[in-house]
Amino acid sequence: MEGLRAYGLIAGMWVRSGMTYRASFVFTVFGNLLVTGLDFVGILLMFSQVDSLGGWTLPEIALLYALSVTSFGIADLLLGSMDVLGARMRDGSFDILLVRPVPVLAQVGADRFAVRRLGRITQGAVVLGWALVAVDVDWSAVKVLLVPVMVVSGAAIFSAVFVAGAAFQIFAQDAAEVQNAFTYGGTTLLQYPPSVFGKDLVRGVTFMLPLAFVNWVPAAYVLDRPYPIGLPGWAAFASPLVAVGCCALAGLAWRTGLRSYRSTGS
Amino acid sequence: MDDAFIELDGVEKVFDVRKKTGFLKRERHQVRAVDSISFTVARGEMVGYIGPNGAGKSTTIKMLTGILTPSGGRLRVAGIDPSRERTRLAHRIGVVFGQRTTLWWDLPLIDSYKLMHRMYRIPDARYRENLDRLTELLDLGELLDVPVRQLSLGQRMRGDIAAALLHDPEVLYLDEPTIGLDVVSKTKVRDFLRQLNTERSTTVLLTTHDLQDIEQLCSRVMVIDHGRLVYDGPLTGLHEAGESERTLVVDLERELPPIEAPPPARVVRVEGPRQWLAFPASASAAELVARIAARYPLVDLSVREPDIEAVIARMYEERAGRALS
Amino acid sequence: MGSARLYLAVAVGGFRRYASYRAATAAGVFTNTVFGLILVYTYLALWEERPGLGGYDQAQAVTYVWLGQCLYATLAIQGGGAEKDLMERIRTGEIAVDLYRPVDLQLWWLAGDVGRAAFQMLGRGVVPFVFGSLFFTMALPTEITPWLAFAVTLLLAAVVSFAIRYLAALSVFWLMDGTGVSQVLMITGVFFSGMVLPLNAFPDGLGDAVQVLPWAAQIQVPADVLMGERDPLGAFAFQAAWAVALLAAGRLLQSVATRRVVVQGG
Numbered sequence: 001m002e003g004l005r006a007y008g009l010i011a012g013m014w015v016r017s018g019m020t021y022r023a024s025f026v027f028t029v030f031g032n033l034l035v036t037g038l039d040f041v042g043i044l045l046m047f048s049q050v051d052s053l054g055g056w057t058l059p060e061i062a063l064l065y066a067l068s069v070t071s072f073g074i075a076d077l078l079l080g081s082m083d084v085l086g087a088r089m090r091d092g093s094f095d096i097l098l099v100r101p102v103p104v105l106a107q108v109g110a111d112r113f114a115v116r117r118l119g120r121i122t123q124g125a126v127v128l129g130w131a132l133v134a135v136d137v138d139w140s141a142v143k144v145l146l147v148p149v150m151v152v153s154g155a156a157i158f159s160a161v162f163v164a165g166a167a168f169q170i171f172a173q174d175a176a177e178v179q180n181a182f183t184y185g186g187t188t189l190l191q192y193p194p195s196v197f198g199k200d201l202v203r204g205v206t207f208m209l210p211l212a213f214v215n216w217v218p219a220a221y222v223l224d225r226p227y228p229i230g231l232p233g234w235a236a237f238a239s240p241l242v243a244v245g246c247c248a249l250a251g252l253a254w255r256t257g258l259r260s261y262r263s264t265g266s
Numbered sequence: 267m268d269d270a271f272i273e274l275d276g277v278e279k280v281f282d283v284r285k286k287t288g289f290l291k292r293e294r295h296q297v298r299a300v301d302s303i304s305f306t307v308a309r310g311e312m313v314g315y316i317g318p319n320g321a322g323k324s325t326t327i328k329m330l331t332g333i334l335t336p337s338g339g340r341l342r343v344a345g346i347d348p349s350r351e352r353t354r355l356a357h358r359i360g361v362v363f364g365q366r367t368t369l370w371w372d373l374p375l376i377d378s379y380k381l382m383h384r385m386y387r388i389p390d391a392r393y394r395e396n397l398d399r400l401t402e403l404l405d406l407g408e409l410l411d412v413p414v415r416q417l418s419l420g421q422r423m424r425g426d427i428a429a430a431l432l433h434d435p436e437v438l439y440l441d442e443p444t445i446g447l448d449v450v451s452k453t454k455v456r457d458f459l460r461q462l463n464t465e466r467s468t469t470v471l472l473t474t475h476d477l478q479d480i481e482q483l484c485s486r487v488m489v490i491d492h493g494r495l496v497y498d499g500p501l502t503g504l505h506e507a508g509e510s511e512r513t514l515v516v517d518l519e520r521e522l523p524p525i526e527a528p529p530p531a532r533v534v535r536v537e538g539p540r541q542w543l544a545f546p547a548s549a550s551a552a553e554l555v556a557r558i559a560a561r562y563p564l565v566d567l568s569v570r571e572p573d574i575e576a577v578i579a580r581m582y583e584e585r586a587g588r589a590l591s
Numbered sequence: 592m593g594s595a596r597l598y599l600a601v602a603v604g605g606f607r608r609y610a611s612y613r614a615a616t617a618a619g620v621f622t623n624t625v626f627g628l629i630l631v632y633t634y635l636a637l638w639e640e641r642p643g644l645g646g647y648d649q650a651q652a653v654t655y656v657w658l659g660q661c662l663y664a665t666l667a668i669q670g671g672g673a674e675k676d677l678m679e680r681i682r683t684g685e686i687a688v689d690l691y692r693p694v695d696l697q698l699w700w701l702a703g704d705v706g707r708a709a710f711q712m713l714g715r716g717v718v719p720f721v722f723g724s725l726f727f728t729m730a731l732p733t734e735i736t737p738w739l740a741f742a743v744t745l746l747l748a749a750v751v752s753f754a755i756r757y758l759a760a761l762s763v764f765w766l767m768d769g770t771g772v773s774q775v776l777m778i779t780g781v782f783f784s785g786m787v788l789p790l791n792a793f794p795d796g797l798g799d800a801v802q803v804l805p806w807a808a809q810i811q812v813p814a815d816v817l818m819g820e821r822d823p824l825g826a827f828a829f830q831a832a833w834a835v836a837l838l839a840a841g842r843l844l845q846s847v848a849t850r851r852v853v854v855q856g857g
Contacts, residue, residue, distance in 0.1 A: 009384055017372040020413075027771030034778050042787035046633075048794040050640040053633070096368050098333045101356035101386055174614030181625040189629045196636040201628070259335050259349070262281060263328055 071154025420451030605706025657723030
């Protein structure tokens with residue numbers, strides 16, 4: 001994989017660049033752990049007042065939270081710099097990436113790579129460990145297998161959202177924040193049970209922007225919870241398929257975007 | 267077919283532009299940044315590509331490197347269609363953007379070269395050899411361990427040129443390679459490029475605002491304006507096409523009517539006590555100054571050399587004149 | 592009078608500067624609306640489970656959510672206002688130029704930040720709030736007095752918010768890099784302002800503690816005043832006390848810091 005190799009090379013350069021400001025480095029690794037953990041603190045605060053939310057218990061919601069955060073964390077680690085893409089296009093430095101002999105997507109993904117992004121994954125993984133132990137589930141082989149499948153497919157689905165967002169930025173360079181609504185908004189949404197939300201919203205994130213396959217649909221199967229809208233039984237195992245579809249579409253959008261890239265003025 | 271290393275045939279680039287015409291109203295119209303350009307560049311040629319700002323220079327270079335996809339026409343570099351096979355082409359070209367560095371800001375210069383070594387998969391021996399040669403020619407020896415952010419503009423430009431050449435590209439594109447550099451750095455860069463072109467017969471295509479770059483380096487010049495190729499030939503021909511003029515800027519003691527200068531010198535602009543006179547580049551400035559000083563109260567004066575913009579502007583004037591007569 | 596006009600001009604400049612980022616503003620409106628939607632549903636579920644939590648009914652909880660989205664950028668809850676520019680000026684040493692201007696440094700930056708807040712409120716805050724009021728039942732007063740009192744609390748909130756961030760920015764005189772401090776600002780701002788959960792819904796002991804911190808002046812106090820849950824005069828006094836205390840602390844730190852600059856600058 002030429003792309004992965006290039007990704008590693010560039011990420012390495014950024015890590016070494018980051019090390020030149022050592023104090024900030026330590027600060028931000030720790031800070032990132034805290035920032036990304038605030039959502040879970042919010043959930044804990046809620047559960048200091050109630051025993052269940054939308055009919056789901058704390059360990060169950062913790063499982064949703066952990067799956068959402070871990071898979072988002074992986075995507076964010078790999079492609080989290082997509083929001084600087086707009087700035088790169090405005091100042092013209094995006095051109096430089098286009099004259100190098102390695103895939104642009106790998107270069108954009110590795111751009112501003114920072115070790116601190118491990119904070120989110122670490123925090124998600126810790127909660128995941130606790131939730132898997134605490135949750136009241138009759139574990140079968142299929143259910144056990146479904147956990148890593150969720151994390152990997154979820155990461156792929158979120159990656160597709162990042163890439164699609166990047167493609168969107170080629171057309172609307174100043175609107176990078178729209179992407180946040182789908183990335184950060186998406187991971188926040190999935191931290192809460194689907195039963196909390198309106199049916200139209202659930203339908204939207206199941207069929208239109210299929211974020212529900214990151215955790216909601218398969219986790220509902222693992223936890224023996226009814227899904228708010230009717231889905232066939234096999235849907236719980238469809239996450240990898242959905243992920244492949246999302247990545248293909250995102251890749252297509254990215255290619256189209258690159259071909260219509262206009263560069264800066266002069 | 268070495269005759270046509272770079273080949274353009276009726277290449278176009280059209281941009282859709284949306285202009286705001288009211289609070290929410292927008293008008294769409296099309297801008298032809300490059301309008302049916304055709305030329306070929308042979309292997310080993312060194313060509314100046316010039317024109318006023320917004321003429322389509324950068325757009326052409328960006329299509330040649332695969333950054334932009336042409337809207338029409340046929341484009342080949344080393345037989346490759348740049349926008350279709352951008353990464354394959356990247357191994358065979360080198361690009362230097364005058365105002366943007368490709369070097370790693372916080373890391374020592376050598377680290378950026380090590381990245382190029384691995385990213386371009388340059389064989390170890392060849393990398394060593396090229397690095398040694400470029401370090402020597404571009405005088406980079408003492409800079410290799412210095413973080414790029416501490417380099418001067420001239421040092422960084424040399425560093426960038428070396429980075430673009432480590433993988434032995436067959437063609438080098440330079441976008442304003444001497445912009446903002448001091449005289450010594452300019453000379454170093456030009457000497458190096460001449461040597462690169464003669465010894466390794468690397469094809470060089472450069473855009474510049476500096477007429478001296480062209481005079482000292484390029485046997486062939488292409489002028490582009492409003493997206494069209496308006497001149498393609500030797501620099502001497504360009505001088506004939508529009509004989510260049512120098513400008514004498516005169517500060518008088520007080521505001522006066524335009525100076526009555528001996529033709530063909532003439533006043534082109536008056537601003538308070540300051541007046542601008544245009545005169546042929548071949549004529550003597552000293553004589554003109556003496557004649558003015560004899561009749562007018564001079565405070566200060568300076569002579570401006572012709573620049574490319576002026577040459578091109580003159581070229582147009584002459585053309586328009588010829589069309590009228 | 593002359594100096595009042597100067598600071599007004601600075602404020603207008605701050606307003607104009609942010610008004611020029613049109614696409615970014617539109618993107619921000621979209622993102623705030625999406626986040627508002629997610630939060631509304633989770634809060635509705637929480638208040639369904641615990642009616643009357645924190646003294647709010649469901650309509651009040653919904654109002655709180657949309658108010659939070661409205662004030663998020665306005666009060667730079669996660670940072671990103673004047674303090675970001677100030678940090679950069681300190682880091683690059685350009686601050687020395689500011690010190691020689693015949694103006695009050697703190698007031699200068701305050702004016703600019705209030706101008707920014709005014710734009711963020713109008714350009715970015717109002718739309719999500721109106722959206723919320725159209726699609727959800729909110730607890731909004733019908734008389735004019737609570738709205739006027741609310742307007743006063745907003746102005747005071749903007750000053751408190753600025754004073755906190757100004758203090759943080761000055762720390763860069765000693766730290767030389769603002770990344771870590773910005774992260775602390777973000778964590779404290781999001782958590783203690785009540786973006787994670789309204790402060791009155793916090794568990795008892797913690798709830799009492801966070802209600803007296805300056806961050807409570809930012810969203811909780813204006814929300815309570817708007818919905819008639821808090822006596823306006825007491826609220827003004829609370830906000831004003833923090834504003835004065837923090838601005839005074841800022842002045843003190845500023846004089847220590849600038850003496851340092853003068854010594855260093857030599």
